[in-house]
Amino acid sequence: MKLTIYNTLSRKKEEFVPLHAPNVGMYVCGPTVYSDVHLGNCRTFISFDLIYRYLLYLGYKVRYVRNITDAGHLEGDRDEGDDKFTKKAKLEQLEPMEIVHKYTIGFHEILNIFNTLPPSIEPTATGHISEQIEIVKKILDSGYAYETSGTVYFDVEKYSKDFSYGILTNRKLEDMLEGTRELSGQDEKKGRLDFALWIKANPETLMQWPSPWGAGFPGWHLECSAMSSKYLGNTFDIHGGGMDLQATHHTNEIAQSQACHHVAPANYWLHTNMLTVNGVRMSKSAGNGFLPKELFTGSHPLLEKGYSPMTVRFFMAQSHYRSTLDFSNEALLASEKGFSRLMEGYGRLQKLTASATSSIETAGLRAKCEDAMNDDFNSPIVISHLFDALRAINLVHDEKETISVTDLTELKLVFSTFIEDILGLKSEAETSNGNDAYKRAIDLLLNMRLEAKQNKDWATSDKIRNELTALGFEIKDTKDGFEWKL
């Protein structure tokens, strides 16, 4: 089975054929770094991390470009006033670039905690001002833009005579025009759908650059057209982003790139679905966003406890990237237990002893997992196959079934490949190393309990166990001793 990808352009799954195999160019819209990333943002980047990892597994040489938006992103749709960074900078009495730097660092820290691979290139909007100005010039030259007192607008109605403006959302221009509000008297735009490529700055605007049209700053959509074409070419393979960017940002981006380069920018458009809370989209403006830190510590009011980063990553991998995923304490609890069972089985697999023959069927696992991933990156199905194999592992462990050396070797390889390399999950077994004294104290107590047990002194044995349990320790008796964890 070949890799098929759901393409938003065609609204169906298509076989993936790169322009220049084995090279693949993938551009993903990154964050606007004016505030902390919330979990919904993380979901998109974790989804594309899965996609990136699987493309690498298939042997593609992927150039993965994910931008940082650090300029030009306005509040609202008026094409005037302060950008988000300036606004925040004034609020916190900092330089805009201090805001940008602070939240860029935070973004990287969080994605690192979620075990995502860094992109090949992570360009910033402020680092590509001249490239953006060049694009505006070219669009003006080709006649799809006009300047009004220092601000340059994209002429949507003119563009849509030659190209399909609503191609990504399957909408007609007339329908889109109906959905927009009337222009107010002061508006400088000719058409209601026109958007700004370059915005004139006020003297007090903190982030501004000189341009042929006077001092100003780039429109939000422009950076992606500039940076994707610079690093991936005028037409590249995959363009991705959150579903919320589809209607406006990506629609405008396609129009700009097409008007500038006279070719469609990307062959496959991928959109990841939203994370919801009680069925409603998690978003900054709705104020229902979870910060990763609130999740790890459990400090959010909707959570009963904290959940580890890998639990969350597993939770996300259990749903398909194009489905909404509802976030709740109950769902996370279920994922936490499932993930821990999977990882314990993965650990058990390493200690399995092989027999002469296999009494169980595990040989087809890799093909099944590949088929699932080839079907538009269906990670939930991969996980279901892993759990099926887990049952086989446990049966061999319990000596109810046997496995041959060949099958065992392959099984280990498939597990590590899919769990670690593709799903990006890793064991969270305690990594604390500076607490030897305390660990030895617990061991000491439990050894005393073991002695009591051997003497059938159940009162002492139960007392030690019950009091440690009350302190939050989990005590497990095993055949030859004990195990514990906090």
Add this chain to the structure above:
RNA sequence: GGUACCUUGGCCGAGUGGCUAGGCACCGGUCUGCAAAACCGAUCACGGCGGUUCGAAUCCGCCAGGUACCUCCA
């Protein structure tokens, strides 16, 4: 108002015409001094109504409920 999408067992979540994903919970069992943990096993489903079909959770129509986009948001 316009345009899409969604509705699966107690919960989460795959699945697009026949072969009942998976996880969690619950229940039964194994193990254990008793527990816990672990392991094994079983049960439970396709919003409602109608249609197409030998056969529909899956296709079509209508109805009900929900969500998203059309305005900044991954």
